[in-house]
Each structure stands twice: as C-alpha cells, then as structure tokens.
Amino acid sequence: MLVTSDKTASPGPRAVRSALPWVTTASRLVLGGVLIVAGWGKIGTPVLSVQAVKAYDLLPESLATVVGYGLPIMEIVVGVLLVVGLLTRVAGVISALLMLAFVIGIASAWARGLRIDCGCFGGGGQLAAGVEPSYLVDILRDFGLFALGVVIAWFPPGRFALDSVLGVTSAREPDSYDTDDTDDTDGAEGDGIEGDDGEPLQKENH
C-alpha cells in the first residue's frame, strides 16, 4: 500500500523542501516556454515540419505526416499547460517523454551519419550550405529539458499553479486522506504516476 505522499517521502532538509516548489515553477516556465516557441515556429508551415520529421528517416511516411501536423500544436498546448500549471503532472510526463523521443531521434540521426538540422524550432530539417549538424548541442539541450520534465512530473505543481487554485491538486496535503481511498476516478491521475515515483524515491533513500 502506498501511504507516502511526495512531501513525506522527499529526502533532504527543510530548506530544500521549501525551495522545491520554486524549482518546479522555474522548470515549468523554462520547459513550457521552450515548447511554445518550438511549436509556434512550426505550426504555420506543416509542409516543413513534415519534411523535418521525414529527414530523420525513422517513421513511415503516413506517421511522419501525422507527427508533422500534430507535434507543433501538441508542443504549444503542453507548453501552455506547463506555464499556467494545469494538469501539471500529466503535462510534465508528456513533455519529458517528448524530450526523450527527441534525444533518441537526434542521437539516432547522428549515429546513422545523417546530415540534418534537428528541425526543433522550425524549418524543413535540411542544413544550410556550409553548416555542420549540431547534434551534441541539440541532445544536451533536449536532455536538460527532459530533466526539467522529470522534476515537474515528480514534484507538481509548484508555486503559481492553476492546479492549486482550482483544487486539482488539493491545497491540503493528502496525508489525512489517503487511508482508505480507492475511489474510481482519483486513481486515473494519481496512482499510476505516484507509483512510478515510489521507486526512484526508495532508491535515493538507500
């Protein structure tokens, strides 16, 4: 049975714990901001974003088209959710997965010796004449953003989050509540992801 909440399980002294919500907020703003900029750079020119996806030579044609059309708006919507702090944990998980996928995609392009532009912030994935690919920089950036996504998913929602205002994450800590609650709906968001949290936390406690 999972009786721990994030707060009680969090390691570290009190100062760290009180700074944590701010870390989450900062992560949300950075990651959300980058996602919005990246999505905005692509959404008006789906022809290019489809080409950029195809340049990776990873997905079949039809799927590449779907990703080319769907990814920009996904990035924008998830970015906005992160910035305002709505469905923070879900948005954090999605953005972390996105970044992980980007890291894998770029690393794979690099490993296969492709010469492409990552198309991260727009463009059709082709390198301009005389420009070298910037795989390492792209990977480091996206990995850093992935880490921010993990922080957000782990310690939502941080300060200044609509989740708190609207009571999506109850302002009162769930300590007093989670004795017997196996309510249908609550499980959807809470349990699955909280279960994921449990493991790494225990590892840290060794």
Added chain:
Amino acid sequence: MGKAARDQSARDRIKAQREAERKQEQRKRMTTIATVVVVALAAVGAGWWYSIQSGQSEETTTALAPITVQSDGSVVMAKAGVDKPVLDVYEDFQCPICRELDKTSGPTVKNLAAEGKVKVVYHPITIFGEGVVRDNSVRAGAAARCVPDGRQWMAYHDKLFEEQPPETVEGFKTGELVEWGKEAGVTAPGFEQCVTSQQHAKAHADYSNAQIESAQIQGTPTLKLNGTALGNEAFNPSQLRQAILDAAK
C-alpha cells in the same frame, strides 16, 4: 442518552460530514480535470485544423502567364508589362523540400503571375556539392535546358518534381528524363539527343555556381521577393500570397 454515546454519535456525524465534503471535493476536482482535458483536446484539434489550413494549396484556375526560357537557363513567367515585384525562385530538381514547395506554393505563384501581380523568375540550380545526389540534380537540370518552349518547360518542371527520386540512389536517368519529357508534352526535335548527350550539363553547373555565388544562396529552395529572401512563409500559401500582394502595392 449517555455522554459517551452522545460523543460517539457526534463523532460519527462529523465523520459522515467530512466524508460527504471529501466526496464533493473529489467530484469538483474531477469536473475541473475533465474540463481542462476537454479544452486541451479542443485546442489540439483547433491547432491541427489550423495546420491543415496553413498547408492548403491553391488550385491553378486560370491559364498560366506567358513563360519564356532565357538564354542563361533561367525562366521568366509574367504577364506582358509586369516587371515588378520580382519573385526569384531558386530550386533544385533533386531537393525534396523544393518539391514540397512546388507542390504547396507553386499554384499560388502561378496564379499570382497569371493575375499580373508578380514577375516570377525560376532559377533551376544544383545545390548539392557531390555524390549521387549531385549527379541526379545535374542530369535533371541539364535536361530542363533542352526544352525551349516556356509552356512545355513548365510542364516538364512540374513533372520532374513529381518524379523526383530519393536522394540516396541513382535517379533522373537519361532514359527516364527523355520519357518524362515526352509525357509532359515536350516537342522540341532535338530533345532526346540533347538530354541523352547531357549537352547542357556544364552550362547548368556553371550557371548554378554563378547563381549560388552572386545571389548568395545558402540552400534550396530560396525565394527572393524583390531581392529579399523569404522565410518560412514561402511554405504557407496564404502568407506567401499576402507577402507578394504587399510587395505589389
């Protein structure tokens, strides 16, 4: 009723009340989450729709503006008397994004020329520096120079993009280039011989290098409107139309 019993029932009442409050809060929370999810999905849908609209091509409705193949290999498409604004199109028959540009924004460019709003100059060049991809490109570029008639040139131009081979394998073979020319309606008597012998390969390569140098072409496709390179709006037909109309004012 004894004190203990009263306390007990009070505790029960409080417990029940708490339970009810908790349930209500839970319901409210789920409603909020569901609302946010629905709004987020609606936003994704709206964005998707916007993307599709942004990539939507025009139909070529009217007849094309007169097309003239010039001696240097560039091709002008404009109505008589229209000499500005000028839209320079630098493209490579082997470049996939050029093909996408032609498919997406080509009709807009043709329509605007036909409406007398712009003078279009096509510069077929080879941007690729080496390898099979360069050879393909040069063969196609040289073949296009074997078509002296403007209208036929445009048909061949579109056909070459349609038939564009992958960048990694040998394509645009001379036999294919001849055949596609015939399918596109090329009637020049020396066409087959001209393509097969790659008569204009050097002229095409020289022209490409000269253009890349003088117009400072970083990559293909490049669209220049009155000498200024257009950005991604070139791939958004309605934005491209607006940019050209603004320049025509």
